[in-house]
Amino acid sequence: MSVAVSDNAALVEELAALLGRPYVTTPDEDQEPYVVDWRGRYHGRAAAVVKPASTAEVAEVVRLCARHGVALVPQGGNTGMCGAATPDASGHSVVLRLDRLNRxxxxxxxxxxxxxxxxxxxxxxxxxxxxxxxxxxxxxxxxxxxxxxxxxxxxxxxxxxxxxxxxxxxxxxxxxxxxxxxxxxxxxxxxxxxxxxxxxxxxxxxxxxxxxxxxxxxxxxxRPRVSALAMVALPEIEAALTLMGRLRDAVGDRLASLEAMSRGQIEVIAEHVPDVAIPFALEAPWYLLIELTDTLAGTDLRTPLEEVLGAAFEEGLVTDAVIAESGAQAHALWKIRHSVSEGSKRAGYVVSHDSVVPLENQALFARNVERRILEAMPAARVVMHGHIGDGNIHVLAILDPARFPDGAAAAPVAARINAVVDDETAALGGVISAEHGIGLSNRARLGRVTDPAEIALMRRIKALLDPAGMMNPGKVLPPEA
Amino acid sequence: MSVAVSDNAALVEELAALLGRPYVTTPDEDQEPYVVDWRGRYHGRAAAVVKPASTAEVAEVVRLCARHGVALVPQGGNTGMCGAATPDASGHSVVLRLDRLNRxxxxxxxxxxxxxxxxxxxxxxxxxxxxxxxxxxxxxxxxxxxxxxxxxxxxxxxxxxxxxxxxxxxxxxxxxxxxxxxxxxxxxxxxxxxxxxxxxxxxxxxxxxxxxxxxxxxxxxxRPRVSALAMVALPEIEAALTLMGRLRDAVGDRLASLEAMSRGQIEVIAEHVPDVAIPFALEAPWYLLIELTDTLAGTDLRTPLEEVLGAAFEEGLVTDAVIAESGAQAHALWKIRHSVSEGSKRAGYVVSHDSVVPLENQALFARNVERRILEAMPAARVVMHGHIGDGNIHVLAILDPARFPDGAAAAPVAARINAVVDDETAALGGVISAEHGIGLSNRARLGRVTDPAEIALMRRIKALLDPAGMMNPGKVLPPEA
CATH class of the missing domain: 3.30.465.10 (Uridine Diphospho-n-acetylenolpyruvylglucosamine Reductase; domain 3)
Structure with missing residues (x-):
């Protein structure tokens, strides 16, 4: 680490003169919160972590780093899933935190x-x-x-x-x-x-x-002034989309959220997150949170919700249902959904995915990836949760933490699973990242399944705006062949 | 014209071989509908007007024209307001119509x-x-x-x-x-x-x-299943935004349209468009169409609309109001708004604008531009209509058709009026085109009021994607200084 410090001494001095010493964190100081990603998968080093106070100071830092030929890694809350905000291990880049631009x-x-x-x-x-x-x-x-x-x-x-x-x-x-x-x-x-x-x-x-x-x-x-929330058990994932159609017919754009979880996903939460109350015996393969909202106080959302669910129950589209009777109950139901990341992380090494496919292909996608992951890796625990109305199902393959204690141990298996999911995603007309981004972890995968003409144009845009490659290098764009 | 034809004979022959002769219109044939813009302001010429039948044929035409070094002007319905789809007068470019890609x-x-x-x-x-x-x-x-x-x-x-x-x-x-x-x-x-x-x-x-x-x-x-429509008279333009706030408080996102017209604008329509019924004596300076819609059949939109308008009337925010009692009445009220372009066009030579400013500055913008245009050109008839909830007010300066029979005669005055409107737009934090685009007519104006750093980046993007300048040259980007 002392090498990086002495290499970068002049840079650090100039940054300190620009921003004030307290806003420049050197490798001798505690950089840990800023050089490791939230999932703990990437451990980088930085010549400095800086916290400018204004847009003008950000621009000064950018110019200063450009003069020194030092790359910049912008970082917000460092909660990203793909390592986009983590510097590489060279110790020669500067992490730029935006914390103080918070007005x-x-x-x-x-x-x-x-x-x-x-x-x-x-x-x-x-x-x-x-x-x-x-x-x-x-x-x-x-x-x-x-x-x-x-x-x-x-x-x-x-x-x-x-x-x-x-x-x-x-x-x-x-x-x-x-x-x-x-x-x-x-x-x-x-x-x-x-x-x-x-x-x-x-x-x-x-x-x-x-x-x-x-x-x-x-x-x-x-602002929505009324809402109604239900959690229902489904006999198959297709029922979620049928229900979506029924709900839209009944309440139009008052349908605000549709969040699906596979039974396995909820079991993982039940096992690993305390204080989560599951209102079902978990006998169905899929569960769905449905939220309706309206901006008009006094609108009755509960009646149409009950009517749709009642009819669906009669037909076997829904096998069980709970409607929140209070704000506290609604909160408890949402808590299940919000415990997905925490529960999965505690269950083992998670190979997670963020694919999105056309709605029509969503059920097929879910079935195919589960089958193909289990063929490739029978010991994996395959669970899913997703934004079912968006075509975005997160597929998680959870690996035994005893056999796969860290990313290095899991890497070969993860690569195999990723290939299975990515191929299926591409075959069904989807893309591999719906909402988490590409960052570091998905760039090679992006290159593997994306039209080369698109990648070529992305590269040209990168070269146009950042010809020296100073802005978050090594992120998003696939490695050159 | 024969010069262009002979210059382009080989090109036309290849285009005809590719697309079939009926889908290539040469200067000897009737190109008029495709080389003059909707407002009749620009008269271009084309080596050929082509109508490919598929994406593959479009790509072939693009490659063919690139080989010949001939520029392409894509054209849809040719209804644009800014000349973006009109070729220049050289007769060396190809107009590419998309009509046959209509599936x-x-x-x-x-x-x-x-x-x-x-x-x-x-x-x-x-x-x-x-x-x-x-x-x-x-x-x-x-x-x-x-x-x-x-x-x-x-x-x-x-x-x-x-x-x-x-x-x-x-x-x-x-x-x-x-x-x-x-x-x-x-x-x-x-x-x-x-x-x-x-x-x-x-x-x-x-x-x-x-x-x-x-x-x-x-x-x-x-699909919205119910709607309610009102037209109201306002004592001042500020009242429109106050009403917008009240309506949003009352019905949330059921507020679908808010279209304002100045008294002068409606007078122009009444004078020049037959079969338009104006339900007011036109004593107020501004009129506003308000439409609420809901996707849920049976929703009562009329009661909240009447309540908001009733309270506004009591306070003097609204001085008169008509609520449509039938689909036919609603249609008749919308017809006033939809007759704006036709009526204005018949009233004289129209110098029209498409500025958008932050909502907070909208009333000030309307007052200032009216005053400043009349200072610059006292004989102009200044009328306005606009999407009041978007900050987009179309300011029209209508010039006496006897004095200004065409664009050439009006050009010096139009330039002065444009400068007044553009300066006011920029000073109030707006941009000169909200929805019509830049095309040919606004490119110099865009350059005059836009941050040079933005224009520079636009030019670099153009050069990156179209280094030979074959795609609709001379449009959008300001002329080089």
């Missing part, structure tokens, strides 16, 4: 928009919206610690996509520092704009490889 | 999506959606003849953006022929995708300057 710059209930800095915690934005009687709909497991800049950089999904769309669809404007230190600023929050190319789209989902998002203007929505 | 390839009420070819008429898609009990929400004046490829290429807006977003937000996937003839195909209609850069975004709103859109996968929505 809500403006909020307008009239325009239904909010302008926030990239380091704002997602939950803080949700609360600010609620404070003006509005909804910011992005919602996901890490919302208490993830930062909006990271959500935008990965085009995060979550549990409200069915009704409100992905993060990309929630972004009205962006402020971005380009790899040459130029600041692009389109934060007006305009709902319509056909004035030339929509440059901000380039940076959404680019995981920091084309520039650093420093602020965003986001959509707000009328 | 609806697939429609899925389950996935709420439809896959269409670029030449599909917008209304055909609306009808196909209705046929499976779904809504395709894009709606605009030219919907009976505009093509979806053109809608996507200009990121069209229309009257349903408030509720459903712009065309960009309705696009799930695109098939695009790149300037080198490569076909990019991402038509799966996936709701979520974080698998590398979202390449399709480049082509939405690029007006054919980066490639040719040949097909698209689009979002469908639950």
């Amino acid at each position: 809500i710059r403006a909020i307008s209930p009239l325009a239904n928009s909010v302008t926030v800095e990239a380091g704002c915690i997602l939950q803080t934005i949700q609360e600010a919206a609620a404070g003006v009687d509005r909804l910011f709909p992005l919602s996901l497991g890490a919302e208490g610690s993830c930062q909006i800049g990271g959500n935008i950089a990965t085009n995060a999904g979550g549990t409200a996509v069915l009704r409100y769309g992905t993060t990309r669809e929630l972004v009205l404007g962006l402020e971005v520092v380009l790899p040459d230190g130029t600041v692009l600023n389109r934060l007006q929050g305009l709902r319509k704009n056909s004035s030339g190319y929509d440059l901000k789209q380039l940076f959404i989902g680019a995981e920091g490889t084309l520039g650093i998002i420093t602020a965003a203007s986001l959509k707000l929505f009328p | 609806i390839r697939a429609i899925s009420p389950l996935a709420n999506s439809v896959t269409v070819e670029a030449g599909c008429i917008l209304q055909t898609i609306q009808e196909a959606a209705a046929g499976v009990d779904r809504l395709f929400p894009l709606s605009l004046g030219a919907e009976g003849s505009c093509q979806i490829g053109g809608n996507i290429a200009t990121n069209a807006g229309g009257t349903a953006v408030l509720r459903y977003g712009t065309t960009r937000e309705l696009v799930l996937g695109l098939e695009v022929v790149l300037p080198d003839g490569t076909v990019l195909n991402r038509l799966q209609g996936l709701r979520k995708n974080s698998s590398g850069y979202d390449l399709k975004q480049l082509f939405i709103g690029a007006e054919g300057t980066l490639g040719i859109i040949t097909a698209a996968s689009l979002k469908l929505f639950p």
Whole structure:
């Protein structure tokens, strides 16, 4: 480590002069929270971890690093699933944290928009919206610690996509520092704009490889005032989509969430997460959380929900059902869904997937991957949960922690399982990442199943915006053949 | 014209061999419908107008033209407002019509999506959606003849953006022929995708300057089953936004459209369009169409609408109101709004604008531009209509047709008026095109009021994708200084 320090001494000194010494963390200090990813799979090193306080300081850091030929790794809450925010092991790059850009710059209930800095915690934005009687709909497991800049950089999904769309669809404007230190600023929050190319789209989902998002203007929505939640047991996964159609016929766009879990997934949660109450005997192969919401107080959502479920029960589309009778019960049902990551992580080494396929192919996808993973690795515990209305089913192959204590031990098996899932995804017209991104862990896989013409164009865009390769190198784009 | 023909004889011959002679229109034949824009402002010439029948044929035409060094001008329904689909006067470019790519390839009420070819008429898609009990929400004046490829290429807006977003937000996937003839195909209609850069975004709103859109996968929505429509008179434009807030508080996202017209705008319609019934004495400065919709049959929208309008009347926020009592009455009220373009066109030479500003600045924008245009050109008739909930007010300066019989005569005055509107737009944080695009008519104006860093990046993207400048040259990007 001393080598990296002495190599980078001049850089660190300049960074400290620019930002103040407390905002530069060197390898001699505790960098651990910033150089290891949330899942503990990647362990990097950094010449420095820096925390600029403003967009101007971010731009200065970018220019300074460019002069030194040092790569930058932007990092938000470091809750990503794919290693996109972890530096490599060389110790020569700089991790740029956005924590101190954490102001809500403006909020307008009239325009239904909010302008926030990239380091704002997602939950803080949700609360600010609620404070003006509005909804910011992005919602996901890490919302208490993830930062909006990271959500935008990965085009995060979550549990409200069915009704409100992905993060990309929630972004009205962006402020971005380009790899040459130029600041692009389109934060007006305009709902319509056909004035030339929509440059901000380039940076959404680019995981920091084309520039650093420093602020965003986001959509707000009328706040739902009533909701109804049910959890139902299904005889087969196809029933979930049939139910979706029935619910849409009955309540239109009041259908807000449809979250499916396989029986195995719920068993994993029951075994490993305390204080989760499962309201079923777990005799069915699939379970589905259904949430309806309405922005109009007094709307009766419970009656149509009961009617749809009653009819479905008569037909055998649903074999059991619980409707939440209170906010506390609703919370308890959602807690099952929100315990998915924690429970799975404790159950063993998780080879997890984020595929999305056309809705029509979803059931086939679920069956085929389960069968093919078990053929390839009979000892795997294959469980699934997913955003069933989006075509996005997370397939998890959980490996025995005694046999596979870490990523190195699991790597060959994981590669085999990944190949099975990716091939099936591609064969059914899907893509391998719906909402987690590509980062480090999925770049080779992306290259394997994506049209080479697309990859070639991605590479050309990367080379255009970041010719020196200073922005989060080694992420997203597949390794060169 | 014979010069162009003989120059291009070999090209025409090859095009005819590729597509069949009936699908190649030479300058000796009637090219008029394809080389003059809808407003009759631009008169171009073309070596050929071609109508390929498939994506493969489009790609062949692109490669053929690239070999000949001949530029391509993609054209949909030729209903654009900015000349983006009109060839220049050299007679050396090829106009590529998408008419024959007009199949609806697939429609899925389950996935709420439809896959269409670029030449599909917008209304055909609306009808196909209705046929499976779904809504395709894009709606605009030219919907009976505009093509979806053109809608996507200009990121069209229309009257349903408030509720459903712009065309960009309705696009799930695109098939695009790149300037080198490569076909990019991402038509799966996936709701979520974080698998590398979202390449399709480049082509939405690029007006054919980066490639040719040949097909698209689009979002469908639950179909509204009830609606309520009112037209109200307002004492000032500010009242429209206050009403918007009240309506959102009362009915949440059931607020579907908010279309404002200045008194002068309605007077122009009353004077020039027969069979339009105006239900007011036109004593107020502004009028507002309000539409609420709901996807749930039986929902009572009329009561909350009456309550909000009743309270607003008591307070003087609304000075008069008509609520449609029947479908026919609703149609008659919408007809006023839909007669805006026709009425204005007949009233004189129209210098029209498409600015969008942050909602908070909308009233100030409307007042300032009216005052400043009248200072610059006292004889102008300044009228406005707009999508008030989007910040997009169309300001029209109508010039006396006797004094200004055509564009040449009006040009100096139009330039002065444009400068006034553009300066005010930029000063208030807006952009000059909300939904019509840039095309030919707005490119210099775009350059004048846009951050040079943005223009520079747009130019680099253009050079990256279309290094030979073969795709719709001279459009969108400002002329080089």
